[in-house]
Amino acid sequence: MIGADIETARTMARDLSTFEFSALEPAAAELCTKLIETVIDPSFPGAIIPNVDATGDLRLILAAPTMTAWRRLSPVLRAFAGPTLTSFDGLLEPLSHGDPVVEIVMHSQPAATGVMRLPTKNRLSALRALLQARDMLGRAPNLQRAAPEPTSWLLARFQDYLNVGRRDAATDILARIKSELRLDSLNLKFLEVQLLATFSDWTGIVGLPGFANLCLARRSPAVTALLLEALYRVHLADPFDAGDASETRPLYEAAVRPFAQPMLSLPAPMTLKEGGWRIYGLESWIAPSRTDIALALVNRQDVLGWISHRLPAAVPAAGLAPEPTPLDSARSALVQVDAVESVDAVAAALAALAKLTSEELARLRGAEPFRSTLQVTDQLAEIDLPTSWTEWLAKTADPSFTTALDIARKGKDEWTIEAGAGDPVAVQALASALDHAQSNALATERTGQALPFLVAWLQRDPDFPRSAMTPIYASLLTLFALGPARGRGTYDSSQILVSALLTAGLDVKAYKALIADIEELAGDGFGVDMVYWVLEITEEFMRASAPDVDARESFLHGVLAHIAPIYARLTSLQRAAMGRLAQELGWTLQSLGISAGIGEPDDFSSRIQGLRIAIYSLTEAASRQAKAAIEEIAPTAIVDCNADHGGTARLRALAENADLFVMTWLSAKHAATDFIREHRANRPLLYAQGRGFSSILRAIEDHLS
Structure with missing residues (x-):
C-alpha cells in the first residue's frame, strides 16, 4: 500500500x-x-x-x-x-x-x-x-513489525503530549489504549478526564457518559480535583463571580451538591484549584456541622472570595481529643486507602501498620472492610513506597521496584512542589538524586521513561519557571539528550525545559551547555519527523535574550544547515516555515545550499486553498508569520488573526465561520479560549503546542494528515 x-x-x-x-x-x-x-x-x-x-x-x-x-x-x-x-x-x-x-x-x-x-x-x-x-x-509474515510497547510507555507518551498541548496526538494514544484493552473502562474515563481538563474543556467532563458514577468511584486525588473544578466551572462560575449568593446557593444545592458530596473528603487533594476550594466553602456554608471542612478552609480566603465571609467559625472540638491508639490510626489509614487511589495514602497505611503488634494486625485481618484492603497493602509492604521524587529516584536502581512508572504517574499530582522549589536544600537534594540515578543503568532507564511525569510535576509550580530550579531543568534536559528514552523518539516535553531555561536566564557557560544538549537531542542527521521540533526550539532561542550572541548565531545557522540536506523531502508547510525563519535571521535559502524551487509537490496547498483559517494567539508576531506562510503556499486561503482578551463580536464570528481554527495553547487567555470553544461547536478546533508560528503550521499539518 x-x-x-x-x-x-x-x-x-x-x-x-x-x-x-x-x-x-x-x-x-x-x-x-x-x-x-x-x-x-x-x-x-x-x-x-x-x-x-x-x-x-x-x-x-x-x-x-x-x-x-x-x-x-x-x-x-x-x-x-x-x-x-x-x-x-x-x-x-x-x-x-x-x-x-x-x-x-x-x-x-x-x-x-x-x-x-x-x-x-x-x-x-x-x-x-x-x-x-x-x-x-x-x-509472508511481517518481520519488520515493531515489538508491542508496554502500557507504561504509552501512558508516558500520553503525558508527554498533554504537557505540550498536542490534543490530537494524546487522543490517538487514548484510542490505542482503549482498542488494545490496556486498561479497564474506569481508568480510561479518568484518562479522558485528564485530557479534557488539560484543555479546560469542563463542559466535556461534566457531559461524559457515566459522570455520576465517576463521582462515586474510587479515584485518585488528582481526578477528584478535576471533577470538582469541572462542576464549579460549568454550573457555578458565572453567579459566583458576580457575587450573587441568592443564585449561587440554590444552584449548588440542585446541580452540584448531589455529585460533589461523595468527593468532599479530607485531606483535600493536593492539586485542588480555585473552583474546588469554593465548592468546599459552599458545603461548609450549607452544612455547618462539617467542622472538619471549616478547619481545612482556614487561611484559604485568597481563593474562597465572598463565600469566606459566610462560613461558620472554624472552632476546634471542645476539650483535648484523646490520642488515637495505633490500632485506631491503622484503621483510619486503611479506610483512606479504600476510599482514595493514592500513593501517599498507601505509604501512610504501611507506616501505621508497622506500629501494630502481631495480635492487633491479626484483629484487622479478621474483620471487613480491612481484610480486603490489607490484601492490597501486603503486595506493597516490601517496596517501602516513596513519598517524593528524591525518594523515588533513590529506589530506581532496585530491580524489585517494578511499579516505578505507575508510582511516578501518581506522584506527579500528589507530591508537593511549591515548598521544595523555593528551598535551596531541597533543590540540591533533588539534583543530587538525579545525578546519582544516572550512574546506574536500570535507574537511568526508569528515570528516562518517567521524564514526562517529572516535567508535568515541575509545571505545577505556580512560579514555573523559576531561576532556583535551573539545575533541575538542566539535569532533566541532559537526560532527555543522553538517556535511553531518546532511542524511542524525542519527547516533546524537552521543549518545555528549553523554554524554561531560556526564560529563567542563563550565564554563558550554562547557555553553551544548553546548546550542546539540544544538538545532542537533534543528532547529526535528524529526519523529517523532527523538523517542527527543531524549528520550534529555534524560535525559542530567537525570542529569548542571548548571553552569547555568537554562540546563538552559530547554533541557529547549524540547525538550518542540518535541515538543508532533507529540504526536498519536507512538506510544503515545513518548507514555508523554514523559509520564514531564514528570512527573519537575515539569511537566504541559497546561502544554506538550497536551490530555489526544490521539493516535491504535496496536497497540503491544494487542501488549504479557499479555506478560511482563524488563528488565535497573544503572540501577534507569530500569528502574522503563520498567516504569511499559509498564504504563500495557498494564495486563495483566507487567514484571520485575533488576539482579543475576551469574547468579542469579531472573535465569535471567527469561531462560528472559520473552516479551521488554530489556538496557541501556551499563548491564550482562558476567557477567550472558553469563548472560542463555546461558539466553535463541533467544527475543527486545533491546538498549537508552542508560541511560535511553526507550531501553528504544525497543528494545521497534523490535522490535514
Missing part, C-alpha cells in the same frame, strides 16, 4: 482505475487491473502501477512508502520478474514528471521508486509472475 492512510490509497486507486488498458490484449488488461489493487493492499510493501504510454508500450511503475519497504519489495520483484522477463534490476529509478499516472503516484510522496519495462513477447508471463509475487508477499 502507498499513501498516508487507507483513504488516501483508495482515492489513488480510484484515480488510477480511470486509465484504460484497451491498447493491450484482454488477458494483459485483466492482469494490469489486478496489479492496481496493490495500491490499497495493506500487506503489500508498496505498489505496482501499470502504465501504457502513447506508443502502446507497457511499463510498470514501482513505488514504496519507505526505504524499509523498498528493501523488502525489490529483491522479491527481481526474483519473480527480473532481467530474464523484464528490465528490472532492483535499482532505484526516479520518475519523470508530465505523465498523468506518474503525477498520481508522486502525490503519495513515495520514498523509493523504480520502473519495470516489459517486452511484448514476455508481457503475460511477467504480469503473471508479478501477481504470484504479490500473493507470496501477502502470505
Whole structure:
C-alpha cells in the first residue's frame, strides 16, 4: 500500500482505475487491473502501477512508502520478474514528471521508486509472475513489525503530549489504549478526564457518559480535583463571580451538591484549584456541622472570595481529643486507602501498620472492610513506597521496584512542589538524586521513561519557571539528550525545559551547555519527523535574550544547515516555515545550499486553498508569520488573526465561520479560549503546542494528515 492512510490509497486507486488498458490484449488488461489493487493492499510493501504510454508500450511503475519497504519489495520483484522477463534490476529509478499516472503516484510522496519495462513477447508471463509475487508477499509474515510497547510507555507518551498541548496526538494514544484493552473502562474515563481538563474543556467532563458514577468511584486525588473544578466551572462560575449568593446557593444545592458530596473528603487533594476550594466553602456554608471542612478552609480566603465571609467559625472540638491508639490510626489509614487511589495514602497505611503488634494486625485481618484492603497493602509492604521524587529516584536502581512508572504517574499530582522549589536544600537534594540515578543503568532507564511525569510535576509550580530550579531543568534536559528514552523518539516535553531555561536566564557557560544538549537531542542527521521540533526550539532561542550572541548565531545557522540536506523531502508547510525563519535571521535559502524551487509537490496547498483559517494567539508576531506562510503556499486561503482578551463580536464570528481554527495553547487567555470553544461547536478546533508560528503550521499539518 502507498499513501498516508487507507483513504488516501483508495482515492489513488480510484484515480488510477480511470486509465484504460484497451491498447493491450484482454488477458494483459485483466492482469494490469489486478496489479492496481496493490495500491490499497495493506500487506503489500508498496505498489505496482501499470502504465501504457502513447506508443502502446507497457511499463510498470514501482513505488514504496519507505526505504524499509523498498528493501523488502525489490529483491522479491527481481526474483519473480527480473532481467530474464523484464528490465528490472532492483535499482532505484526516479520518475519523470508530465505523465498523468506518474503525477498520481508522486502525490503519495513515495520514498523509493523504480520502473519495470516489459517486452511484448514476455508481457503475460511477467504480469503473471508479478501477481504470484504479490500473493507470496501477502502470505509472508511481517518481520519488520515493531515489538508491542508496554502500557507504561504509552501512558508516558500520553503525558508527554498533554504537557505540550498536542490534543490530537494524546487522543490517538487514548484510542490505542482503549482498542488494545490496556486498561479497564474506569481508568480510561479518568484518562479522558485528564485530557479534557488539560484543555479546560469542563463542559466535556461534566457531559461524559457515566459522570455520576465517576463521582462515586474510587479515584485518585488528582481526578477528584478535576471533577470538582469541572462542576464549579460549568454550573457555578458565572453567579459566583458576580457575587450573587441568592443564585449561587440554590444552584449548588440542585446541580452540584448531589455529585460533589461523595468527593468532599479530607485531606483535600493536593492539586485542588480555585473552583474546588469554593465548592468546599459552599458545603461548609450549607452544612455547618462539617467542622472538619471549616478547619481545612482556614487561611484559604485568597481563593474562597465572598463565600469566606459566610462560613461558620472554624472552632476546634471542645476539650483535648484523646490520642488515637495505633490500632485506631491503622484503621483510619486503611479506610483512606479504600476510599482514595493514592500513593501517599498507601505509604501512610504501611507506616501505621508497622506500629501494630502481631495480635492487633491479626484483629484487622479478621474483620471487613480491612481484610480486603490489607490484601492490597501486603503486595506493597516490601517496596517501602516513596513519598517524593528524591525518594523515588533513590529506589530506581532496585530491580524489585517494578511499579516505578505507575508510582511516578501518581506522584506527579500528589507530591508537593511549591515548598521544595523555593528551598535551596531541597533543590540540591533533588539534583543530587538525579545525578546519582544516572550512574546506574536500570535507574537511568526508569528515570528516562518517567521524564514526562517529572516535567508535568515541575509545571505545577505556580512560579514555573523559576531561576532556583535551573539545575533541575538542566539535569532533566541532559537526560532527555543522553538517556535511553531518546532511542524511542524525542519527547516533546524537552521543549518545555528549553523554554524554561531560556526564560529563567542563563550565564554563558550554562547557555553553551544548553546548546550542546539540544544538538545532542537533534543528532547529526535528524529526519523529517523532527523538523517542527527543531524549528520550534529555534524560535525559542530567537525570542529569548542571548548571553552569547555568537554562540546563538552559530547554533541557529547549524540547525538550518542540518535541515538543508532533507529540504526536498519536507512538506510544503515545513518548507514555508523554514523559509520564514531564514528570512527573519537575515539569511537566504541559497546561502544554506538550497536551490530555489526544490521539493516535491504535496496536497497540503491544494487542501488549504479557499479555506478560511482563524488563528488565535497573544503572540501577534507569530500569528502574522503563520498567516504569511499559509498564504504563500495557498494564495486563495483566507487567514484571520485575533488576539482579543475576551469574547468579542469579531472573535465569535471567527469561531462560528472559520473552516479551521488554530489556538496557541501556551499563548491564550482562558476567557477567550472558553469563548472560542463555546461558539466553535463541533467544527475543527486545533491546538498549537508552542508560541511560535511553526507550531501553528504544525497543528494545521497534523490535522490535514
